[in-house]
Amino acid sequence: MTFEEFAAARLPAVLKFAAVLTGDRSLAEDVVQEVLIRANARWQLIGSVPRPEAYVRKMIVNEYLASRRRSWRMVLSGAGSDIEGPPTPDPAAGYAEREAMLAELGKLPRRQRAVVVLRYYEGLSFQEIAEVLGCTPGTARGHASRALAGLRIELARPPLPRPVVIKEEF
Amino acid sequence: MPIRPGAPGRTEDELRAALQMLERHAPSAEAVLRAVHDGNRRRAVGLVRRGAVVRRWPGWLAPVAAAAAVVGVIIASLDISGVILRHPSGTAPARSAGVFAQVPSYFVALRGRSGRAVVAATATGAVLGTVTPPTPNTALTRVAATDDGRTFVFAAAPGVDQGPVRFYRLALDESGHPGRLTALPIPPETAALSGLALSPDGSKLAVSLLPVHGQSGSTIQVFSLATGARQEWAWPGRGTISVGSGGGGSNSWEADNRTLLVQVTTTTRNGWPGQLRLLDTAAPAGSLLAASTRIPVPSADIGWQHTNAGHRIIGIPLITGDGTLLVAPFFHLSAKPKVFGFTITEFSVRTGKPVRVMYQQRTASESGSTGVWWVNASGTAVIATRGYEFGIQTPDTFTPLPEPTQRLLIRHGTLIGLPAW
DSSP: OOOOHHHHHHHHHHHHHHHHHOOHHHHHHHHHHHHHHHHTTTTTHHHHSSHHHHHHHHHHHHHHOSOOOOOOOOOOSSGGOOOOOOOOEEEEEHHHHHHHHHHHTSSSOOOHHHHHHHHHHHHHHHHHHHHHHSHHHHHHHHHHHHHHHHHHHEESSSSSOOOOOOEEOO | OOOOOOOOOEHHHHHHHHHHHHGGGOOOOOHHHHHHHHHOOOOTOOOOOOOOOOSSSSSSSSSHHHHHHHHOOOOOOOSSOOOEEETTTTSOOOOGGGGGSSSSSSSEEETTTTTTTEETTTTOOOEEEEOOTTTOEEEEEEEEETTTSSSSEEEOOOOOOOSBBEEEEEEETSEEESSSOOOSSOOOSSOOEEEEEEEEEETEEEEEEETTSSSSOOEEEEEEEETTTTEEEOSSHHHHHHHTTTTTOOOOTTTTEEEEEEEEEEEEETEEOEEEEEEEETTOOOHHHEEEEEEEOOGGGGSEEOOOOOOEOOOOOOOTTTTTTTEEEEEEEEEEEEEEEEEEEEETTTOOOOOOOOOOOESSSSTTOEEEEEETTTSSOEEEEEEEEEEEEOSEEEEEEEHHHHHHHTTEEEEEEEEEE
C-alpha cells in the first residue's frame, strides 16, 4: 500500500480522530499535517506494518502531546460550571450537557484528555493506550480515573473488562 | 476540578456521545493532503517549525532519503565520488557456524538519517565499511542484493524527493570489506521508484516505477546490467506495480534469473485489492497482464479493501529460489475477544494457500509485528523480525542476531536501518 492509498482510505478517519483529540480544527489540521509529512517520508517503514493507521494514530497523539501551543484551550459557549438547574425533558438539554462536558474536557491536562479519547472514542484497552503513550497500563488507568472524576463520569458496572493476557507461541 | 455537591453523574455513554460531537471540527482532507504533497507545513501562530522541505517529486519517492531531510540532516558532498570509509581490518566475523552458516555472512543497511549505508557482518555486527552516495547524490535510497551475499545495487538521489535516481553496484571482498561504487550502465530514472530487485546472478535489475501523481501508468523496467538494455511492462488501467520486499529487495527473483515476483495493487470503489504475479522477463515487453501469471492468493489478503477479512499479507512476500514458496508476514485479527495475530507464514505458489506457519504471536494489542528480509532456496531459514528483534527463523528455532547487529538496525523500538542480505 502506498501513502496515496493510505491517505485516500484512512485520512477522513484520521482527521476525525485528530479533531476529537484536540477539540480544535486549526490544531487538528496542524497536527495531522505535521504527522503526515513525517509519515510520508517514512512510508517505506510505516506502510509495512500490519496496521499503518495505528502507527499514524500514535504519531498524532505524540505530536499533540508535544505541541508547544500549551496556551491552547478549547473554548465553547457556556462553560459547564455555568449550567445550573435540574435536567428537563427538552432535547436541547442533552446537547447542552454534552457541550458542557466538552468544555470541561477542554480543561483537562493533555495526557488525561488523550487517554479519554483513546478509551472512549477509539475504544482501546488500557494495554493499547499504554503502548500509544509509552507508559504502563496502570498509569493509563490512573490518568483515566482522574479524568473521569473531573468529568463526573460514573463508571458502568460491572467494571470494564481487562485485556486478555498476551500469549506467545509457536 | 471540583465536583459540585449534588451534581448528577454522567455516564460513559454520554461521554462517548460528546466525543462524537467533536468530529465536526475535522479539517478538510483535501487541504491537508494538498499541503502534505506540497511539503508545506502550515504556519501556526506560536508554533515553531523546522524549515519546510521543498519537494519537487511526490513524497513517496524516496522514503529513506526523505526521512533524512525531515530531521534536517544534509550530507556534505564529498570531493571523491563513491567514497568508501573503510574500517580497520580484524573486525570481520568469526567463521560462521551452525545456524549462521545458513544465512549470508554480510549485509548492507541503509541509514535513513544520514543517507549513507553501512556494511556489516551478520554474525557479529562488526561494521566493515560505510558507503557514501557519490556526487551529485546525497542519499542512498534503496538497495538490493544478489544471492552471492557480496554484490549489491544501490539507488541514489541528489536530494530529498529529487531526481534523477542513479544506480550503482557495490562488491564486497572475501572478508566483507566494501570496494568502490561502480555506476551502472542504466540511464538516470526520472520517475518515482516504488521498488528495486536484483536477480540472483546479478545480471538483471528490476525497477518498479510509480505513476505520476494523479495519473495512471505504473510500469516495471528490467535492465541488463551488462549492456544497459531495457524492457518495460505496464499495467493496463489504474494500478501500482511494486517489486522488492521490505527495504532489501532480496528474494524477488527465482533462481532461473528469469521469473520475477511482482505485486500489483489496483484501485476499485471498494479499496485497493492486490495481486501477486510472476513476470516472465523473457516474454515480450508491453503488457504486464500478458507477460505474467497470477499466483492464486486472494486479492483481499494482499491489498487493502474496506471489506477486508481479518487477515492480510503485509508487504511483498519473499519467493524461494525454487519458485515453490512465498514467505510473508501474515496478520490476523479476531473481533471478539480482540486478538491480534502476527505470523511468519509460508504459502504455496501453486495454490496460493498457507502451507506452514513458522512463527505465531497472539497479543491483545496491535503493537506486535513480524517481518521477513531474506529466505534460503528451500524456505527453511528466514532472516526475520519478531517484534523488534532480528533473528534467524527456522521451522523449529529462532536464533536472535547478536546485539551489535541489532543495534545497527533497531534502536528504542524503531527501525533505524533498512537491511539487505
